[in-house]
Amino acid sequence: MKLTVVGGGSTYTPELIDGFARLRDTLPLQELVLVDPAAERLDLVGGLARRIFARQGHPGRIVTTSDLDAAVDGADAVLLQLRVGGQAAREQDETWPLECGCVGQETTGAGGLAKALRTVPVVLDIAERVRRTNPNAWIVDFTNPVGIVTRALLKEGHKAVGLCNVAIGLQRRFAALLGVSPSDVHLDHVGLNHLTWETGVRLGGPDGEDVLPGLLSDHGDTIAGDLRLPLHLLRLLGVVPSYYLRYYYAHDEVVRELRTKPSRAAEVAAMERQLLQMYGDPALDEKPELLARRGGAYYSEAAVDLAAALLTGAGSPHQVVNTLNDGTLPFLPDDAVIEVQAAVGHKGPSPLPVAPVDPLYAGLMANVTAYEDLALDAALRGGRDRVFKALLAHPLIAQYEYADRLTDRLIAHNREHLAWA
Template sequence: MKLTVVGGGSTYTPELVDGFARLRDTLPIEELVLVDPAAERLELVGGLARRIFAKQGHGGRVVTTPDLDAGVDGADAVLLQLRVGGQAARQQDETWPLECGCIGQETTGAGGLAKALRTVPVVLDIAERVRRANPNAWIIDFTNPVGIVTRALLQAGHRAVGLCNVAIGFQRKFAQLLGVTPSEIHLDHLGLNHLTWETAVRLGGPEGENVLPKLLAEHGETIAADLRLPPGLLDRLGGVIPSYYLRYYYAHDEVVRELRTKPSRASEVAAMEQRLLEMYGDPALDEKPELLAKRGGAYYSEAAVDLAAALLGSAGNPYQVVNTYNGGTLPFLPDDAVIEVQAAVGPSGPRPLPVPDVDPLFAGLVANVTAYEELALEAALRGGRDRVLRALLAHPLVGQYEYADALTDRLIAHNREHLAWA
């Protein structure tokens, strides 16, 4: 089995490699290829990856290359984890929206739209090259904004599934609170990428006992504190648990005030990345450093292994929370909308599990953001100031014409080098 990681020079890659090494019985990789144009970073990360494999007794080869076509040639699965524009572009995404009183964040709102506009054309080019190399290869997208990028891939006819670590993070957290193993936790997970709610927490599988009421009764305050939301809000939401991204919607103005008074997450990550690269250069280092846990993307490696194993017909849990076509799962959305739900996954792809009737409190917001994502994808594919403006007008974190107009100008000014039409 050959697996390729595009964006393999990321400082986060050792987390992924550690998962591949530990879970080699689930996903027996014979060749792992790390592709990245940043040669210096790639060699540092690749060297550590080889040492991790060696220490854990993994017999697979680790290959590094800046050549995308060579890297994806013959790959059974290709993982995408790239960041067009690097941390410098992320820094901009997190700052200029604040000038207009809007959330500065890299995956949602105006900053998320900027990232989508930079990213979609690049990802589609990569996907076409993957298809030419091996039309049966699966593309697993971890590149944000995952929902929009996955929709672009699926609409272009690629064998693609989107992946996010929010659900697996909740699974691990809930298992710890309940004193059970993560494999015993099955989530009824509903919504769009970075706009989800856990509507049930089941023991043992899709038909298992729903212990969410017990979880909230015994640990509601702890969960709310982790989400930085008032405990009473969880009750008012009907006894569900929102993802931490919902705080951008439920406490927008509060978050804007916070973001204006502290260093950006991008600046923190950039400093962390510099330190990690220095550590990766140490030939004695043969495991992922503890600092990497603060980098973000917790448990991504385990989610990636489970998903790749299911898609490639290896062992593993058939139930995965993924981003895929709606196909009638949520009847209030178009069939070609991309949703994030629990699905049964196999070599033919994901099949979303049935979802009970959705509370209008959640359905309204999901429908609103789905409309934004459709317009965002149109802007990413066709370009133009008016299309950018329409997408921002549709986003509930922007909405007002005065804000949308000013944000459109800022978005184009800060991203001109990445926008072929600008």
């Protein structure tokens, strides 16, 4: 079995490698290819990756290359984890929206749209090159904004599934609070990527006892602290929102905070410099503790589980993925990409039935889905007017003066990545 990681020079890749090594019985890789145009980073990451495999006794071969076509040739699955423009572009995504009083964030709001515009054309080019040589290969997208990128891939007919680590992180967190194994916890998880709610937490599977009310009663302070949302709000709603919902439920508070501290991109860039120094140490043969602060917790376990289910049928029977709505949520278009529990196998994901969604959440999902329609149109066809319409549709913006100013800033900061600008 061959798996290719596009963006393999990421400082986060050793987390993925560690998961592949630990879970080799679930996903028996013979060859793992890391492809990245940044040769120096790739050499450092590739060297550590081989040492991690060797330390844990993984027999697979790790190959590093900058040749994308060679990297994807013969791959059974291709994992996308790229960042067009690097941390420098992320730094801009997180700062210029604040000038207009809007959240600066890399996956939602104006910054999220900028990332989508940079990313979608690149991802579609990669996917087309995969299809030319491996029409049956699965594409697993971890590249943000996952919902829009996955929708672009599916719109073009690619065998694609979107993956996010929010659900698996909450599953692990709830399992620890309950004192049970993560495999015993099934989430009633519904929404769009980075716009999700846990409406139930069940023990033993989709039909198990819902222990969410008890979690909120016994551990509400802890959960609210993790999300940085007030406990009375969680108890009033009776659900656990993703921490990304704080950008919506406490927008102005978040903007004030972001204006008073360094950007997350600046923090990550500093961490990356430290991590790359560590990776160059030939004695290092495990992921360093610092990597846990880099973000993306449990990503490797989610990726192994999904790839195993798609390729061998050995993964968990139910997994949270990003896939076509296709009637699952009747208030959204069939071609919307939703993030829900699904049965996953060789034929791909099949969403499990979802209970009727409260209008409080359904309305926001419908609004953001409409934004994603317009964002994808702007990413595929370009043009200032399309960018403006997408920004005006976004619930975190939704005012024409803001949308107008943000449009000019977005184009100015991303011109080198926009073929039409």
